[in-house]
Amino acid sequence: MKYSTVILLTAILFLFSCEKDTYDLINANHNKMMILGHRGMGELYKYPGNTLEAIEPVLGIGADGSEIDIQITKDSVVVLFHNNDLDNRVNANGKIFDKTWEEIKNAKYIGIQNDVKIITMDDLFNQIKDVNIYYFSLDCKLDDRYKYNSGYRKLFLRSIKKVIDKYQFNKHILLEGDLDFLMKAKELNLNVECFLTLEEDIDKKILDAKLNQLRGIGISLSSLTNSAVEKAHKENLYIMCWSPKNAIENNKAFKYQVDIIQTDAPIHILQKTNRYNYEYQIP
Amino acid sequence: MKKFLFILFVLLNFNALAIPKDTLFERTIKLDLVPLFNMARGLNQAYFSFEYEQNNQKSIINNLRLSFGRMEHYTFLKYNNYFDNQLTYKETNLNSLGVQLAPYISYYPFRSRKYLKYFYSTATLNVNYYSRKFHTYDYTTGESTTTHQNIFQSGAGLGLGFKIKIYKKWGAELSSNLYYNFINDDFYKVSLTAFWHSTQLPVWADYQVKLYYKL
Numbered sequence: 001m002k003y004s005t006v007i008l009l010t011a012i013l014f015l016f017s018c019e020k021d022t023y024d025l026i027n028a029n030h031n032k033m034m035i036l037g038h039r040g041m042g043e044l045y046k047y048p049g050n051t052l053e054a055i056e057p058v059l060g061i062g063a064d065g066s067e068i069d070i071q072i073t074k075d076s077v078v079v080l081f082h083n084n085d086l087d088n089r090v091n092a093n094g095k096i097f098d099k100t101w102e103e104i105k106n107a108k109y110i111g112i113q114n115d116v117k118i119i120t121m122d123d124l125f126n127q128i129k130d131v132n133i134y135y136f137s138l139d140c141k142l143d144d145r146y147k148y149n150s151g152y153r154k155l156f157l158r159s160i161k162k163v164i165d166k167y168q169f170n171k172h173i174l175l176e177g178d179l180d181f182l183m184k185a186k187e188l189n190l191n192v193e194c195f196l197t198l199e200e201d202i203d204k205k206i207l208d209a210k211l212n213q214l215r216g217i218g219i220s221l222s223s224l225t226n227s228a229v230e231k232a233h234k235e236n237l238y239i240m241c242w243s244p245k246n247a248i249e250n251n252k253a254f255k256y257q258v259d260i261i262q263t264d265a266p267i268h269i270l271q272k273t274n275r276y277n278y279e280y281q282i283p
Numbered sequence: 284m285k286k287f288l289f290i291l292f293v294l295l296n297f298n299a300l301a302i303p304k305d306t307l308f309e310r311t312i313k314l315d316l317v318p319l320f321n322m323a324r325g326l327n328q329a330y331f332s333f334e335y336e337q338n339n340q341k342s343i344i345n346n347l348r349l350s351f352g353r354m355e356h357y358t359f360l361k362y363n364n365y366f367d368n369q370l371t372y373k374e375t376n377l378n379s380l381g382v383q384l385a386p387y388i389s390y391y392p393f394r395s396r397k398y399l400k401y402f403y404s405t406a407t408l409n410v411n412y413y414s415r416k417f418h419t420y421d422y423t424t425g426e427s428t429t430t431h432q433n434i435f436q437s438g439a440g441l442g443l444g445f446k447i448k449i450y451k452k453w454g455a456e457l458s459s460n461l462y463y464n465f466i467n468d469d470f471y472k473v474s475l476t477a478f479w480h481s482t483q484l485p486v487w488a489d490y491q492v493k494l495y496y497k498l
Binding site: 029030032034062064133135171193215271273274275276277278279281282283 | 325357358361482
């Protein structure tokens with residue numbers, strides 16, 4: 001009889017070890033957390049990030065939107081792509097800013113999944129059903145050679161404006177960047193939600209964000225501190241945090257009471273917050 | 284339907300091989316412990332799963348698994364207008380009751396081997412019925428709606444298992460099955476108690492960790 005008792009006790013212990021953990025949020029965002037997928041479903045998803053195949057599912061399972069990495073081509077088309085060079089990631093070479101859209105539009109990602117193409121931001125918004133209910137955080141990957149060039153920065157922002165004006169959901173676009181970039185966006189009337197990115201000199205940048213009436217600050221989870229969160233929330237600034245890679249890091253971001261999360265593990269955090277759409281079948 | 288009844292008939296009456304000499308009991312009831320684990324998963328399931336095994340001293344043993352209870356119970360919140368003064372949201376509550384019936388036969392292919400004799404293979408059917416109730420409340424408009432859905436889902440599959448005796452009339456069993464859904468449905472391609480399912484095909488797998496008792 002003792003064997004069956006041991007089995008029963010083990011089963012009960014197993015059950016309680018799986019108990020869900022919950023946290024109450026107190027932040028600047030109505031005490032709720034906006035949940036964005038990192039480049040879609042996150043780094044571990046079977047399809048490469050920044051593609052329609054990776055972004056559609058994260059919206060389907062209940063996320064509020066997605067972070068996307070964007071670059072512009074020589075003819076000012078905004079495309080979704082992360083790396084500095086096309087080499088080794090897709091079947092094309094060189095830098096995106098040296099190519100026209102026509103030259104790279106057939107480029108496919110190298111990987112297990114076939115036929116996954118680079119897409120433009122316009123294509124993305126056009127192909128997502130009810131796109132204007134979702135939020136997109138734009139991580140602008142400026143070309144290394146021109147990243148401090150004022151003309152290039154304005155060209156980049158004008159290219160973004162052209163697309164988001166078409167879809168008329170500017171308040172659902174979150175723009176990440178340094179102060180100069182965000183101020184240029186304001187000058188060009190992008191009318192989006194601006195987040196000042198920071199990794200160092202946090203106090204000064206919180207002050208900059210406050211003085212320039214930005215929506216908040218963007219910071220990596222590894223650089224985040226309780227004092228930075230407190231200071232930002234005291235100034236009514238949102239904290240956008242990237243990129244927790246798993247459930248443990250999601251919980252860490254939760255404990256920091258962040259307002260917006262860009263996560264590589266969206267399923268965990270959506271289930272934890274009763275926001276996972278079980279009706280959706282991930283392809 | 285004829286096809287379904289024919290497969291059921293074949294599975295339940297395929298008893299033509301040699302009689303085994305082993306520790307198997309004539310009649311056994313089993314309790315599956317996996318639902319305890321599933322209670323803590325996202326679907327908040329709370330169901331029971333029992334099995335009855337009838338060994339007529341033939342090589343093929345007849346079994347019947349019955350599962351019933353709450354198969355889904357969760358809330359889905361969707362927030363809107365994050366940057367406005369007033370956050371609005373829609374709340375959907377889903378509660379689903381279900382019954383699952385799985386008649387299967389098991390066969391022990393290695394009766395004379397010292398350790399392998401505890402392993403068996405199975406051929407099984409899986410017939411499931413779910414009654415789902417959605418309640419949606421829109422906090423923007425104050426509108427509330429309730430809808431019902433009745434779902435019939437089924438599959439046939441093969442599996443492997445391992446059975447040991449623990450103490451006198453008590454024992455434990457571990458089994459896993461792979462199923463194929465032969466009645467396609469948009470959403471319910473797979474059973475709600477599946478622990479894995481394919482994203483390309485209507486194929487799923489389940490497993491059981493069972494305690495058994497000789498009657």
